Amino acid sequence: MAEVRFGSTAAALGMPMHMREVYLDEQNVFERVLGQATGPGGGRWTDGHDDAVGHRTVLLLRRRRGVSGRTFRRYVHDRIGPALQEAGARDLRTYTFLPWTPYVHPTLGVCHDNPTFRRYHASVVIGADSRAAMDDLLKSEQVAGIVADQQTVLTAVHAYTVERSVPVIRTGSARGTA
Template sequence: MVVRPVTTTTATKTLSGIYPVRYRADLPRRVADEYWAGPHAELVKRGGHILEYNQYHFAETDHGYWPATPTVGTHPAEMFRWNGVTEVRLRNYPEMARAAYGMLGTIFHDEQNVFDNVLGHVCGPGGGSWWTVGHDPSVGHRTVLLLRRRRGVRRRRFHTFVHNAFGPVLAAAGALDTRAYTFLPFTGIAHRTPGLAHSYPPGHRHDGAIIFGLPHRNDVAGLLSDPAVDDIVAQQAQTLTAVHAYSVARTVSVIDQVGR
């Protein structure tokens, strides 16, 4: 029997990292998916010092379904569309350093075997909020929202909107295993693995993310019809210029040590 972690009303703050990935164009999608979930994941397991490590493999065609409002883009450009996201949670900064050291010569050098581009985003103290006590394996469908902050809007205001409004409203409306993240500036420089790119043009970068689950993909429409969620959509242009929704075709829970 699968035990579902409890959805909480009060957010737990986390030290986390979010890593959008784009596969090598010269590899078939199926080959890249299996390598990321197989040999690469096995290297991650042996590295240590990580509380939770999830891979979210995006569907090839199901994306861009967040409601659009004037001046807020919802459809990622094809040439800048991601194939997935890695989500990492750590206990503290010393453990982050130990985890990174353990990846030298192994995971970092392995990324060139499957990825063309990886962007490393550290969320910093309080930059991650969880409305769940841990990974929920029973969730039927997940969505990853990649958020772009409106330039001219201060980072503190963006942080408040994501953690105190957007995330809590989704959790209260019935979203499962909800996590919200805001990225520290310039943290992409912390992820410079050899043999692949680590940059995107400014107009195609993201400043935060929200990951949430539902029993089924069709339940997204019901979530969006909730009045509080509809109100968030109405407000989004004040803080954001893009909300790119990606349907997760496959979630791979590589490490799950939360609560142990």
């Protein structure tokens, strides 16, 4: 999973230059890529990016129809994020996405179509020391509280184990994805 972070909104203007590694990677191994963009303040890295984290899980979230974007963003950043942090996440990032568009990643030879039923509105990247530590984190009181009220804001939560999460840009400096 590649993540791109810009130090400022103005830094995003140089996106094509910084996205070269991502574009080349997409062309090598992927038939279909679903790129998502966040607006200013749409991504929050609680403890930065800890490369030493032993296990990562990524949650992909769908917003319930009728829930406002503002309410959804608050739930992701101000409810899910702090609860996971309090439960002991070592590395935590929350993202809320702008409305989907096929023009985010114009990679040649790669499909970027994204049917409505497959669209996500946010993601949460959770890091823990090990799979066992992740299991303990997910059994915590804090996570139980999120599970108890998630149906008011979310229609789906998909969880995936990610072997490696690669930052392409950290505070404006390019970084390889190898």
